[in-house]
Amino acid sequence: MIYSAEQLKTFVKNAFLAAGASEEHALLASEALLAADLRGVDSHGVARLSGYIRLWQQQRLNMQPNIQLEHETPSTAVVNGDLGAGLIVAQRAMDIAIEKANNVGTGWVAVKNSNHFGIAGYHAMKALKHDMIGISMTNASALVAPTFSKDRMLGTNPIAVAIPAGKEPPFVMDMATTPAANGKLEVNERLNKDIPKGWAQTKEGHSTTDNCALKNGGAMLPLGSDREHGSHKGYCLGAWVDIFSAVLSGANYGPWVPPFVSFLSPPPNPVGEGIGHFVGAMRIDAFRPADEFKAHMDNWIQAFRKAKSVEGQPVVQIPGDQERLIEEERMRQGICIHSSVEEDMAEIAQLLNINRP
């Protein structure tokens, strides 16, 4: 069924409130979650609400976190999320990064003791209205095998970078460090469709088109897919995100990252607290006058839009174009929610004694 963004946001907010979150936190969480649905990343939006609620029921997520700044310098900080929802914790971290950028040009915050923060792009984009560049990354539970390995060692560890422009809309990249996000495997499974070679491997580490490869003990592959096509580079990117998010902050890294889903237990012998994020903000005018920068960004964007397409292929896109077009459409026409997610929502409504949208 189709719902308005406002209806869904109210539902998410009411769910967090009913679970004990403050008005402020419930609002932050609902905005971050809805940003995913609006931007077309359905797997990271309202569909994830039940995940947060189930973790909370297991006391693996704290609805009243005391988010603390544990250490800082003029341009850096470490934040302890107190097991709060990453949706909220990462926004607090980004606020701190922006404040530091205001003071000394840039701000960089490593976060521990958090969990799933939604879409990386949402957090990076918070910097835009301050005429800053925003960066965000997070680690996640291990699904990806490093080049040559059959073991799952890294999450799909996304990187987002949001860069303001002038007349043009901002440049917003938000990418998993794998060829395809995990959600795409699930879509193929639902449709009973093979996945392309290069997305996943079997338990033994062989190339596969099995859409259940992960469920059968296999692993996702890093961006690049195989050594010949640069999978070692995708592995580097995922490792970089893992180290910045968790080794810098004191969170769990690599195979120790706790899963988001409540039916899997966290790995034994944790090496840190919760999962980790890393966010940053850079003031444009810490480098050159913002107007000058934005005029050149407009020129950059226009030049790339004008690049000639291969015959039969779509026009060249600027990172963020696709998500923005979907957002405009969904703001007008509403958001279609899959029946399985509607069932989850009904369960949550009953559990927390709140109205369904």
Add this chain to the structure above:
Amino acid sequence: MIYSAEQLKTFVKNAFLAAGASEEHALLASEALLAADLRGVDSHGVARLSGYIRLWQQQRLNMQPNIQLEHETPSTAVVNGDLGAGLIVAQRAMDIAIEKANNVGTGWVAVKNSNHFGIAGYHAMKALKHDMIGISMTNASALVAPTFSKDRMLGTNPIAVAIPAGKEPPFVMDMATTPAANGKLEVNERLNKDIPKGWAQTKEGHSTTDNCALKNGGAMLPLGSDREHGSHKGYCLGAWVDIFSAVLSGANYGPWVPPFVSFLSPPPNPVGEGIGHFVGAMRIDAFRPADEFKAHMDNWIQAFRKAKSVEGQPVVQIPGDQERLIEEERMRQGICIHSSVEEDMAEIAQLLNINRP
């Protein structure tokens, strides 16, 4: 023939001196160039010396640059390289980043009016001995087509990140944002061998195994190779590097980046000055005590080394392992220089009236 690193370094230094560089600059250039040969990136080492000399002959490279800090905040700066060799300019920028990190936790320097800076990893690694994480990136002349396009719009734009460990050697990633570096196409051409699908496309934008694809007007592909395997993510990475290196600093970006080779003219109507770099340094203890961080890095590295290999595949490597092993070997056994590079060296020796090694 085989030469010692010292012999080659002296030759490079003497060449820069004879071309008018200061003792300090000649030393910096020779160290950066030899780092490439030692680490096995032969395409970026002594083989490139003639490129710098030829650009200097055309007055497109300044051997006596007045490298200036044009703008700064406590954590940022913009450096004007005054058309000096990137090998030297990027090191000065990294020194500034390190100094700022000492003062306020992190330092970030965007560089304009520079040219080829050698291997990205060398500059990032300069931070390691200060117990800092080092980052470096650079743009380069356009060889890569964005997803869906047939036009060359981006360079192979590398990203390097160097992270200190404790007992283990540091984590050093240094990657072009394409499946294979341009040098690999040239190697295949020399051997008259097809290139794998997914490295390059024809002038019309079609998939090809032609090792002369670039020479025939084609383009390299971004990491991910095609849309289905995430080439739009490789395109995002290359674009990110381009914007940080050049739009932030005021250098040329995208299709306007001047070529390193002297037989190609710079594109008309420049949008900035020279090429651009972006370097950064982050003090470990701006986040957590350095000893604690390093102990966890050791644990991270050991866990990844222990990841099980796929049958018949090599052991899992840590980024930087391969280059370090080559460096150890070449320090012992010397560096084998290809006869065509020896011919270049002989020409340079004659031109500048210096001794050949």
